[in-house]
Every structure is written in structure tokens, then in C-alpha cells.
Amino acid sequence: MTTQMTQPTQSRPEVEHNNPPTGFTLIRMIARREIVTQFQRKELWISLTLMVVVFSASLGVQTLFSADARPSRLGVVGTQPEFTAALRAQADARGSVIEAVPYGTADVALTAVREGEVDAALLNGQDVVVLEKIPDSLAAPLREAHRAVALAERLRSRGLGEPEVSAVLNVAPPTVRALEPDAERTAQRTTTAAIGVMVLFFLMFMFGQGIAQGVLEEKSNRIVEILLAKVKAWHLLAGKVLGIGVVALTQITAIVAGGLTVALLVGLVDAPADAIGMGALVIAWFVPGYFLFATLWAVAGSLISRQEDIQHAAGPVSFLQTISLLAALVPFSGVNDTLTRILSLVPGLSSSVMPVRMATEQVPWWEITVAVVLTLVAIVALLRIGARIYSGGLLQHGGIVKARAAMRDAREGGMS
Incomplete structure (x- = not known):
């Protein structure tokens, strides 16, 4: 039996044949x-x-401290539809929300102010009661609504009818032109x-x-x-x-x-x-x-x-x-x-x-x-x-x- 001699195989330099990795x-x-x-x-x-x-x-917590978290609330003693309508019109003109809360008596309205249920209370069409200070969001609309109601009453006392009073009070707002509308x-x-x-x-x-x-x-x-x-x-x-x-x-x-x-x-x-x-x-x-x-x-x-x-x-x-x-x-x-x-x-x-x-x-x-x-x-x-x-x-x-x-x-x- 002849023994077949096998020559040692040379190891292939695989590293040399393979491309080295790039940077x-x-x-x-x-x-x-x-x-x-x-x-x-x-x-x-x-x-x-x-x-x-x-x-x-x-x-999310920032919403708790937002000024617009809830609308301003005004307690109104009795039924004062003319004043309430004027107040709502003033609030709409300013883009704010004011909620009028009716109360039967002045004592109940004062209690609501003390407990913080309302921001202010209108007692008899003239007197406004607040706990400390009237909110800025309520002050201007309240003032303008009171002025509109008083002016309408004076016009009626001079003999003008409701159509004439409405015509006098119905003043078109000024035209607003924004210099920077996307500000x-x-x-x-x-x-x-x-x-x-x-x-x-x-x-x-x-x-x-x-x-x-x-x-x-x-x-x-x-x-x-x-x-x-x-x-x-x-x-x-x-x-x-x-x-x-x-x-x-x-x-x-x-x-x-x-x-x-x-x-x-x-x-x-x-x-x-x-x-x-x-x-x-x-x-x-x-x-x-x-x-x-x-x-x-x-x-x-x-x-x-x-x-x-x-x-x-x-x-x-x-x-x-x-x-x-x-x-x-x-x-x-x-x-x-x-x-x-x-x-x-x-x-x-x-x-x-x-x-x-x-x-x-x-x-x-x-x-x-x-x-x-x-x-x-x-x-x-x-x-x-x-x-x-x-x-x-x-x-x-x-x-x-x-x-x-x-x-x-x-x-x-x-x-x-």
C-alpha cells in the first residue's frame, strides 16, 4: 500500500484578500x-x-395659572336684563367672557363675593362690591355697560322712544388696521x-x-x-x-x-x-x-x-x-x-x-x-x-x- 504524502497547505492570508474596513x-x-x-x-x-x-x-400646570382659566363672574341682584345685555356686548367686543350670576338678595350676593364664587356683585345698578380689587378683565366692560344703561335712561327721560334710543347708542366701532397682523x-x-x-x-x-x-x-x-x-x-x-x-x-x-x-x-x-x-x-x-x-x-x-x-x-x-x-x-x-x-x-x-x-x-x-x-x-x-x-x-x-x-x-x- 502506497502512502500518499500530502503537502502542507499554506494558510491563505484572508486579511490581505479582504478589503480593510473604511473609516x-x-x-x-x-x-x-x-x-x-x-x-x-x-x-x-x-x-x-x-x-x-x-x-x-x-x-400642563401652566393652564392652572392662566388668566383665562375661567371667565369673570359678576353677581347681579334682581333682574337687570338691560344691564346684562350691555355687559355681554362689551365683553364680546373685547373678546372676553363675563358670566352674569343672578341673586335674589344683596346679602346672598355679598356672601358669594366673600366666598369667592363671583369676582364682584352689582347690588342696585349703581353699587359694585368686590372683596379686594375688581379684576382688570371685568373693570372696563362693567364701566362701559353702566355708562350705556345710564345714557339710555337719560335719552328716554327726554322723550325719545326705543327706536331713537337704539339709533343713538348703535355706534359703529372704528375700523382697525393692523400694521403687523402676524405679530x-x-x-x-x-x-x-x-x-x-x-x-x-x-x-x-x-x-x-x-x-x-x-x-x-x-x-x-x-x-x-x-x-x-x-x-x-x-x-x-x-x-x-x-x-x-x-x-x-x-x-x-x-x-x-x-x-x-x-x-x-x-x-x-x-x-x-x-x-x-x-x-x-x-x-x-x-x-x-x-x-x-x-x-x-x-x-x-x-x-x-x-x-x-x-x-x-x-x-x-x-x-x-x-x-x-x-x-x-x-x-x-x-x-x-x-x-x-x-x-x-x-x-x-x-x-x-x-x-x-x-x-x-x-x-x-x-x-x-x-x-x-x-x-x-x-x-x-x-x-x-x-x-x-x-x-x-x-x-x-x-x-x-x-x-x-x-x-x-x-x-x-x-x-x-
């Missing part, structure tokens, strides 16, 4: 890892539920944009600290050293920011959707399309601002080695976020419009100023384009520069690493 693929893989990790945390779902409930409830809608859009910006930037403080905490944990567990041996630092930084950004955007969308739903249900906004449009606009501008500040938070987390150092290292990032938040109030301050235009184009500030400005006025398309392009350029530049600081800081332990020292170590180590 985009690496970023996507790292982002997917962050998304899966974050969504598996029970704390995330608990905090998200609490934020949606608290934010939505805070909007109320503009104010509502501006308020919605400003509140949205403030809420999102306050949430960014929370998300930013989570990013810094996650980077610190990876650094403490030495996981990052394994990752940096396989991928470039800017791939790791971009993937982490993108992954946590998707999670943050999901949370923000849920919070804004819940708040808008409650605002529409309780009538805090009169134009649903405007409110929804402003909410979408604020989120759209928030996304590039998030990537800028999230990168800075990740870099800050790479420069520390202890939990208690997060606030110290992230102090400059918090300061920049505060400046961006305050910049959103510039359109309300009455300062020169040129300053507002400039701030709306500055990366990091445009995410808060531009949506408020777009809600207030018609912004030229080319300014919006410039703001978007400058922000994208700033994001790319910050990712490149931040990656050097990120890589240099991750591999150093003990104390707080200076950004300049981290860049020097990354450059000397050939990391990018």
Missing part, C-alpha cells in the same frame, strides 16, 4: 456599539420616562423656539456629563487601549459622539413630542403647525451644536482619571455652553441687529441663535447656508484636533492631563 465603516461600528450599550441601560429608560413626565406636566403668531413662534433652545441646551449638560463619564470608564478599564490599537483616535471619537448622539436625539425627540402634545391639548399654542414646525427647526439646529459640544465633552473626559475631576476638566466646556445658551436671548435684548446676525453665523452659537432668529424674522437663505457650512467645517476641524487631544489623554493616567501635553504626546507617539 466610515469603523465609525459606524463604534457608533452601533455605543447605541446598543446605551439602550441596554435601564437607567436611560427610567430617566427618559421621568423627563417626559416632568416636562409635559410642567406645561401674535410671530411672538408665539419666537417663544416656542426660545423655550425649546433652553430646554435642549440644559439637556445637553446632562448628556455631556454622560459622555465624559463613559470615556472615563473606558479609560479606567483600559478598554480604550485595545481599541486604539485597532482604530484611529478620530474614528473612535467620531463613533462615540455619533452613537451617543443618536441616543440623545431619540430622548430629545420623545421629550419634545410629549411637550408639544400636552401644549396642543391644553391650548397653550394657537397654531399647531407653527409649534410643530418650530420644534422640528430647533431640533434640526440642535444636532450640529450637539456634535460640537459632545466632542468637547468627550475630550474633557479623556483628560481625567478620576470621577471627581469631571467638573473641573469640563469647566471650559460648560462655560462655552452657557455662552451659547445666553446668546439665544440676544434677539430679545433689543441690541443692534447686526450683532444678532453675526452671532447666528458663529459655530456653536448658531445652534441657539439661528432658530430664534428664524422664528422672529425672514432670514436670507444664504445666511442659513453660511451658518450650516461653517458649523460643519468646525465639526470636522474639532474632530481632527480633538482626536489628538483625545488619544494623548486616554493613554495617560493620574491627575488631570493638560490639553497641550496630550497633543504633544499624541504627536510624538504618531497617534491621530
